[in-house]
Amino acid sequence: MTRVRIVGGRAMRGWTLAAALLASAAPGVVVAQAAAAKAPAPAPSALSESVAAVVNDDIISTYDLGQRMRLLIVSSGVQPTAESLPQLQQEALVSLVDQHLQLQELRRVERDQKISLIATDEELELELADLAKQNNTSKEQFLAALAARGVSAETLRGQLRAQVSWQRWIRGRYGTRLRIGDDQIKAAQQRIVAAASKPQYQISEVLIDASRVGGMDAAMSGGAQLVSELQKGAPFPAVARQFSAAPSAAAGGDAGWVSQGELAPEVQAALDQMRPGQLSQPIPVRDGVYLVFLRDKRAGSGGTLVNMKQAAVALGAQASAGDLEAARVKLERVRSAATSCADLEAAAAKVPGVVAGDLGEAEVADLAPQFRDAAQTLPTGQLSQPIRTNAGLHLVVVCGKRASGVEEADRAQIENRLFGQQLSMISRRYMRDLRNSAAIETR
The missing domain is CATH 1.10.4030.10 (Porin chaperone SurA, peptide-binding domain)
Incomplete structure (x- = not known):
């Protein structure tokens, strides 16, 4: 004690x-x-x-x-x-x-x-x-x-x-x-994709740790004083490096782009009322007090891009039930051998009559209706059930998915960010x- x-x-x-x-x-x-x-x-x-x-x-x-x-x-x-x-x-x-x-x-x-x-x-x-x-x-x-x-x-x-x-x-x-597991990285990537349709904010932040400065009253008082100094012209990056307890302090408080719902509700409520170029008043949160500078804001993207591959058996629209069943059996052999996007083509090459290929990247809304449903519902890397079109019978797999206008989340960057956040939390608890x-x- x-x-x-x-x-x-x-x-x-x-x-x-x-x-x-x-x-x-x-x-x-x-x-x-x-x-x-x-x-x-x-x-x-x-x-x-x-x-x-x-x-x-x-x-x-x-x-x-x-x-x-x-x-x-x-x-x-x-x-x-x-x-x-x-x-x-x-x-x-x-x-x-x-x-x-x-x-x-x-x-x-x-x-x-x-x-x-x-x-x-x-x-x-x-x-x-x-x-x-x-x-x-x-x-x-x-x-x-x-x-x-x-x-x-x-x-x-x-x-x-x-x-x-x-x-x-x-x-x-x-x-x-x-250990940052694959499930954590995938979950972060999925959150980024899901959040891409929401409003996004480019922010800088300062977190005043209440337990470090002597309680919430002291943190609120300190936050108000920092707001006053920032309004007088103190550089935000320099203030963040010296006063912030957030992991972003080393980067001058730069938290990058965040989507609606990623931040604490109290911070989100303040951001919703701000315009680019504005500095918030002190915002009390669970661990202390936040100051947020809104550098830019953009509307969420409405579209989704998917990168897909397929394995298919050519069948005309008038193909017999027997031909259709034979094609289905072939594609089931491919389904049982392929476990992901990466090995679909190799698995298809071992089954006579099945042709595989890369469908490239396209807007979900632009896909044929049969493929659109699969693109919207399939988890990345999972093969669909056989899909019938006028051209044949198909298996499709979603290799990647991202919002239009948003770069696909880099795995290494996500892993580094999660690693840094966990280390920062450990250090604060230790102190x-x-x-x-x-x-x-x-x-």
Whole structure:
């Protein structure tokens, strides 16, 4: 059970620290913009260093807290105003507590299992170089830009060390155990096809995890402050990377295209009232608070494309009952030998008088009525019963199905997305358990 003890006047200390930061901090900009800044580093705050929090006997100093706040200002683009600083302080403190809990847990596992988990200095330098490259600058210029904003390079290294090491541990411990089955992938593909006829939304999202920030009231308050900062011009991707608990945070909150019904009902209700270019107000959901930016919207597709193959025996319209029965027997031999779209032609080649071929991709509405019924009702990969037309007797199989104007869902992309969602859920639960069992004092 978490043992949290508030020591001293937290609000007064917090506002003293916030005031010192507000006096010395330059306007918040993203790191890419900061790289071009030539201003000298702000003068050190006159605030003496003291204890801001204790996490299982690890001390977080007011200097650490102030540094993390500066890093949040620079990297999120949130303006350091009297209104925004309390939330920046809260987020900085929560992230530092999480960082200490993660490193403590990783050190425990290293001791118990005699393995190396925590990122080395060499690995951190590679991460820094990659981060600088993403911001179109060199590592030296990147760190100089941070220093010009009063952010120590060690503050960024500390954050990166915890993030890289924790992600490695979660992926290493649980990634090899997770199995995304064919049934999950097929179900996702079928949902995509089924949802293609519904309205679709291209969104960016921020999820504020209520259990992480101290409850729904704190999450709603934080969400309202973020909305205010975003309306003032803070870049959504930068805010999402720093504040969001959703799996999309690493992509700047980009959740891509989603269909009506995929999101929580509360979020869907908000989207239904929004126009492209609009930002939602904070939306309370089961796990916390959502912010959604609607980038684009499109109507659902009305048509369905199917890719089909057939095996057939040629029969005229006046064929006798005996000829029809003989053709049926041949096609039943094919049905018993073929198990999917892939082996239909090979199975048909072994039965004299049966010809197989690819029918290509076509709109369901454009198919002959006998084939249309099969295309609409058959699961992908399942062979139909023999179908009679004026040209002969046919077996058909649906090899693929998608909505018109919608690209067929890529299996690898679906698998990666499901894998990432499950790992993110595991990590959040792991962190929740660590917080619940920790002794955390904030002062």
